[in-house]
Amino acid sequence: xxxxxxNGKVTVVGAGFYGSTTALRLAEYDVFETVxxxxxxxxxxxxxxxxxxxxxxxxxxxxxxxxxxxxxYEGTEGSDxxxxxxxxxxxxxxxxxxxxxxNAGIVRQxxxxxxxxxxDAVVIVVSNPLDEMTALAxxxxxxxxxxxxxxxxxxxxxRFTNNVAEELGVPVASVRTLTLGSHGDTMVPVPSRCTxxxxxLADVLAADRIExxxxxxxxxxAEVVALLKTGSAYYAPSAAAARMARAVIDDSGAVMPVCTxxxxxxxxxxxxxxxxxEIGRGGVRRVVESDLSEDELAGxxxxxxxxxxxxxxxxxx
Ligand SMILES: NC(=O)C1=CN([C@@H]2O[C@H](COP(=O)(O)OP(=O)(O)OC[C@H]3O[C@@H](n4cnc5c(N)ncnc54)[C@H](O)[C@@H]3O)[C@@H](O)[C@H]2O)C=CC1
Ligand SMILES: CC(=O)C(=O)O
Numbered sequence: 001x002x003x004x005x006x007n008g009k010v011t012v013v014g015a016g017f018y019g020s021t022t023a024l025r026l027a028e029y030d031v032f033e034t035v036x037x038x039x040x041x042x043x044x045x046x047x048x049x050x051x052x053x054x055x056x057x058x059x060x061x062x063x064x065x066x067x068x069x070x071x072x073y074e075g076t077e078g079s080d081x082x083x084x085x086x087x088x089x090x091x092x093x094x095x096x097x098x099x100x101x102x103n104a105g106i107v108r109q110x111x112x113x114x115x116x117x118x119x120d121a122v123v124i125v126v127s128n129p130l131d132e133m134t135a136l137a138x139x140x141x142x143x144x145x146x147x148x149x150x151x152x153x154x155x156x157x158x159r160f161t162n163n164v165a166e167e168l169g170v171p172v173a174s175v176r177t178l179t180l181g182s183h184g185d186t187m188v189p190v191p192s193r194c195t196x197x198x199x200x201l202a203d204v205l206a207a208d209r210i211e212x213x214x215x216x217x218x219x220x221x222a223e224v225v226a227l228l229k230t231g232s233a234y235y236a237p238s239a240a241a242a243r244m245a246r247a248v249i250d251d252s253g254a255v256m257p258v259c260t261x262x263x264x265x266x267x268x269x270x271x272x273x274x275x276x277x278e279i280g281r282g283g284v285r286r287v288v289e290s291d292l293s294e295d296e297l298a299g300x301x302x303x304x305x306x307x308x309x310x311x312x313x314x315x316x317x
Pocket of ligand 2: 096128155183220221222224232233237
């Protein structure tokens with residue numbers, strides 16, 4: 001049987017837990033022509049790519065994964081999307097911000113290579129601290145802001161949804177939630193936008209339980225780190241990054257929470273921040289504003305100022 005036409009090339013930089021699960025998810029969609037997985041370590045991406053390709057007859061997908069080790073970018077040229085997962089994950093007790101100096105050096109070097117080899121790509125950053133590394137990747141690539149975004153909001157929103165569904169014992173599909181702001185202490189879960197079977201969250205859950213779920217969502221990454229003892233989450237994070245890459249290649253116009261450049265929306269300007277945006281082939285088409293409560297809007301503005309101060313520092317790292 002002839003191969004179905006597949007479309008687009010996605011490179012995933014960093015073949016650790018996040019990168020390899022992202023490559024697997026992208027390949028299993030079976031819509032991309034090629035997925036390239038790279039790492040500074042020789043052999044790791046090649047071995048993981050071979051392993052994923054060997055699962056194709058069982059899972060029934062044709063997308064080929066190509067592994068490139070040793071820090072080479074050969075084979076990545078002309079990628080439509082590049083997902084940057086290179087960098088250290090945190091250990092129990094560490095904040096994402098504790099990674100800033102080490103990961104800034106890695107992300108800068110990766111971003112410069114991406115700009116050289118895939119100058120038209122849309123870049124999706126996941127390395128932590130997320131909001132700062134996204135700003136740094138834009139600076140280092142020199143790409144327009146709409147072509148560099150970060151993954152966090154979809155993950156944090158999924159955690160909020162899962163937390164609400166668990167609390168109420170209902171299917172996750174019946175719950176809608178939203179999380180904006182930073183991927184850190186100033187994360188802004190948005191209860192006013194949450195519904196369960198179409199009913200406002202406040203109608204089905206007491207205020208103190210909602211507050212508990214908001215706090216649990218803010219600490220969602222740390223909760224996983226504390227259980228794992230080594231490394232951080234990757235199943236839910238990779239699902240989110242893969243969905244973003246797919247929205248770009250499909251030019252779908254899907255609206256999702258992402259870390260993007262905010263330029264006047266919510267009265268905030270000149271900062272990378274988690275907001276909802278419409279995603280297509282060129283990256284972010286536009287930021288989509290929602291009605292927020294006064295407290296939520298104040299939280300978003302506070303997040304913007306906290307992130308702005310750190311993002312100003314990354315240029316020098
Ligand atoms: N934004 C988000 O929501 C999330 C972000 N993360 C972040 O993603 C990053 C990766 O996490 P994991 O995959 O779990 O870590 P990991 O340690 O399993 O993998 C990192 C990989 O990056 C590679 N690497 C290091 N320097 C490189 C370079 N210059 N070029 C290419 N590859 C390089 C390493 O060899 C390693 O294979 C961490 O910074 C972590 O904090 C993780 C989960 C969620
Ligand atoms: C590691 C990380 O950023 C998270 O799991 O949220």
